[in-house]
Amino acid sequence: MRSVEAEAPIRIDLAGGTLDIPPLDLLVPGASTLNVAINLTAAATASAIDEGWEIHSVDQGIQLRFQHLEELQSDTQLPLLAGLLAHFAPDPGVRLETRCMSPAGAGLGGSSALAVAVAGALTAYEEEDFEAEKVLAVARDVETRVLGVPTGVQDYVAALRGGVCSLDFGVGGMRVESLEVDLDAL
Numbered sequence: 001m002r003s004v005e006a007e008a009p010i011r012i013d014l015a016g017g018t019l020d021i022p023p024l025d026l027l028v029p030g031a032s033t034l035n036v037a038i039n040l041t042a043a044a045t046a047s048a049i050d051e052g053w054e055i056h057s058v059d060q061g062i063q064l065r066f067q068h069l070e071e072l073q074s075d076t077q078l079p080l081l082a083g084l085l086a087h088f089a090p091d092p093g094v095r096l097e098t099r100c101m102s103p104a105g106a107g108l109g110g111s112s113a114l115a116v117a118v119a120g121a122l123t124a125y126e127e128e129d130f131e132a133e134k135v136l137a138v139a140r141d142v143e144t145r146v147l148g149v150p151t152g153v154q155d156y157v158a159a160l161r162g163g164v165c166s167l168d169f170g171v172g173g174m175r176v177e178s179l180e181v182d183l184d185a186l
Contacts, residue, residue, distance in 0.1 A: 001047060001048040001049075002047065002048045002125070003045060003046070003047035003048070004045065004046050004047070004121050004124040004125045005043060005044070005045045005046075005121060006043065006044050006045075006116075006117045006118075006120035006121035006124065007041050007042070007043040007044075007117055008041060008042050008043075008113040008114070008116040008117040008120065008159035008160070009037035009038060009039070009040070009041050009113060009158065009159060009162050010037070010038055010040040010041065010042060010100075010101065010102045010108045010109055010110050010113045010158075010159070011035040011036060011037050011038065011108065011109050011113070011154070011155060011158035011159070012035060012036050012038055012108060013033065013034075013035050013107075013109075013154065014034040014035055014036060015032075015033060015034040016031070016032055016033025016034055016035075016154070016167070017033070018152060019031040019032065019033055019152075019169065020033050020152030020153050020154045020167060020169065020174075021150050021151065021152040022150060022152075025152075025169035025170075025174070026169065026170070026171065030168075031168075031169040031170070032166060032167060032168045032169065033152075033154045033166075033167045034164070034165070034166050034167075035154050035155075035157075035158045035164070035165055035167075036158075036163070036164045036165075036181075036183070037158045037159070037161075037162040037163055037164075037165075038108075040101040040102050040108070040110075041100075041101055041113070041117075042098070042099070042100040042101070042102070042110060042113040042114035042116070042117045042159070043098065043099045043100075043117055044096060044097070044098045044099075044114070044117040044118040044120070044121040044122075045095075045096070045097045045098075045121060046090075046094055046095070046096055046121040046122055046124070046125035047094070047095050047097070048093055048094065048095075049093050049094065049095045050093060051067075051092055051093055052065055052066055052067045052092050052093070053065070053066045053072060053085060053090075053092060053093075053094050053095070053096070054066075054094075054095040054096065055075075055078050055081050055082060055085065055095075055096045055097075055098075056095065056096070056097045056098070057078055057081065057098050057100075058097060058098065058099045059098075059099055059100050059101075060078070060104075062077055062078055064077060064078060064082070066082075067092075069086060069089060072085050072086040073086045079146045080111060080114070080115060080118075080142065080143060080146045081096060081098060081114075081118060083142045083145065083146055084115060084118045084119060084122065084138070084139070084142050085118075085122070087138060087142055088119075088122040088123075088125075088126060090122065090125060090126055094125065096118065096121070096122070098114060098117070098118060100113070100114045109154070109155030109158065109159070111143060112139065112140075112143060112151070112155030112156050112159060113155065113158075113159040115139035115140075115142065115143050115156070115159075116135060116136070116139045116156055116159035116160055117159070118139075119135045119138050119139045119142075120135055123135060132160050132161075135160065136153065136156045136157065136160060139156050139159075140153060140156055153167065153174065154167055157176055161176070161178055163178050163179070163181070163183070164178070164179040164181045164183070165177070165178055165179070166179055
């Protein structure tokens, strides 16, 4: 049976905090953030099953099964995962299994890294071209809807790029720079 896995690193915010959240990124002159991806990861596997959709969050110990797309769109137990699966709306017969090494609420962007891993796995499963900007936008937008509050972008950028990232914000968008740093020295 067909199976696709994606993994994304979790990050530590070194400077800038919430300056990546619109409109703060435009209201604070020189707004920038600095983060580093660490060796904790979030992973997602999309695989074929006989019917319906399944979500299994290994770290949370929750397993759900859905027969109709509408059920995914209204799930409250694993709303981020269900929301991402509903967004991609693959034909019935998909199991999504996830693992996240970041404890919930730790402030390490674990849910964002998980969203990137899930979006990446489902993009590959659906045999779509992987475009980092699209994966970032989908992960951010679905998580924003689930949380009901604006989200920034640094968590998603770190999950997509890894390493040490500097994000500078201003009119016209952001500039992302991967910094050459000896990660072992950190």
